[in-house]
Amino acid sequence: MKKLLFQKQWGWRTSGIGLGIIFVLAVAIIKPIGVSTQFVILDGAIWNIFSNEIIVENSDTKSGYSSPNAYLNKSGGKYAKNAANLFNYSFIFVVAMVLGGFIANRLTPTKGGNEDLFAPPVWRNQFGASPFKRYFAVFLGGILALIGARLAGGCTSGHMMSGMMQTSLSGYLFAAGAFAAAVPVAILMYRKGK
Amino acid sequence: MNIFIAVILGSLFGFIMHKAGATNPQIIINMLRLKNLHLMKAILLGIGISNLALFLLLATGVVDPLHVSVKSSYVGVIIGGVLLGIGWAISGFCPGTGVIAIGSGRKDALPFILGGLVGAFIYMLVYEKLVGSILLDKLGGKTTLAVTGNENFPALFPDVPGIVVAGIIAIVFIIIAWMLPEGDNA
Structure with missing residues (x-):
């Protein structure tokens, strides 16, 4: 037990068993794990601060909320409701x-090699040590990843892990698309390696 | 109560993902470059184990089939997967690992999350125009391979018990996980 808590990185068997347990536990107790929808929920909540009209209470919808934005209004205003009540x-x-x-990192903090926290070695080998170049690329990567996840209706957690666990066809389609693009991009982009 | 469970399960998920190395872009990028398949083996094993465990729990009635939640299959699932894959390869983060990496102290996680919020916002703005386009055209709907016992989700193999189909898939995943070479750290 102590070893599990303080080992910096688990072996692949321990990691796989851990991942398997948490994904089943989540669906057994409440529902499958998913992450990318919450980016929309946080966007909606921020938008709601600046506008009085973007999320309105509406007793005619299933959720009791509606929005002039078609996406927030989707599925009976489900997203609008959650954006209005982040405590869900x-x-x-x-x-x-x-x-x-935070806890996992606190138990075994990263020592030295602090520049690794700005950009991984494989990035620095290819593109240099400037953190800003890395931040810009990561920002662009984030934009693409979330447009993609929202278009697909889920991300690596929701589609690939939770989806394939339930033998969903959509999980397999998503994984095929993601790896078919990610592998060649990574190979071409990080040719120098390390 | 649900909020309390969310805190426990969410932290546990973040903890396990960090320990598995999934929050480290170096490990993700080298997995995608097919140079170090350590994490790939863990993911395949994780899917295999959860596949088997979930369908065992469904078959024995421990887990309510109503907890199963299958996402729809449509053209955008593949195109979206491709876009996510490009962003994943460039940054070394996916939405979940980017969030966890904020907690684990990575400096490059914040720009990823900010980009993610911008990306999600762009999608919110264009969604209305996509409704009715080929991107949202059905490609199988909310289908599973194995019978889950939830009538909302039709199975591709309706006459075979779910645990048999899921069990075969699980065994294939676990065997692949075992056989893949771990690779070096380069």
């Missing part, structure tokens, strides 16, 4: 993930 299961789950990462 799915959003708190994602916030708690930050806590999990």
Whole structure:
């Protein structure tokens, strides 16, 4: 047990068993794990601060909320409702993930090699040590990843892990698309390696 | 109560993903370059184990089939997967690992999350125009391979018990996980 808590990185068997357990636990107790929807929920909540009209209470819809934005209004205003009330299961789950990462890192903090926290070695070998270049690329990567995840209706957690666990056809289609693009891009982009 | 469960399960998920190395872009990028398949083996094993466990729990009635939640298959699932794959390869993060990496102290996680919020916002703005386009055209709907016992989700093999189909898939995943070479760290 102690070893599991303080080992910097688990072997692939321990990691795989851990991942298997948490994905089943989530669906057994509440529902499958998903992350990318919460980016929309946080966007909606921020938009709601600046506008009085973007999320309105509406007793005619299934959720009791509606929005002039077609996406927030989708499925009976489900997203609008969650954006208006961030204290809900799915959003708190994602916030708690930050806590999990914090605790895991606290038990075995990264020593030295602080520049690795700005950009991984494979990036620095190819594109140099400037953090800003890395931040810009990562920002663009984030834009693409979330447009993609929202178009697909889920990300690596929701589609690939939770989806394939339930033998969903959509999980397999998503994984095929993601790896078919990610592998050649990574190989071409990081030719120098390390 | 649900909020309390969310805190426990969310933290546990973040903890396990970090320990598995999934929050480290170096490990992700080298997995995608097919140079170090350590994480790939873990993911395949994780899918295999959860596949088997979930369908065992469904078959024995421990898990309510109503907890199963299958996403729809449509053209955008593949195109979206491609876009996510490009962003994943460039950054070394996917939406979940980017969130966890904020907690684990990576400096490059914040620009990823900010980009993610911008990307999700762009999608919110264009969604209305996509409705009715080929991108949202059905390509199988909410189908599973194995019978889940939830009537909302039709199975591709309706006459075979779910645990048999899921069990075969699980065994294939676990065997592949075992056989893949771990690779070096380069």
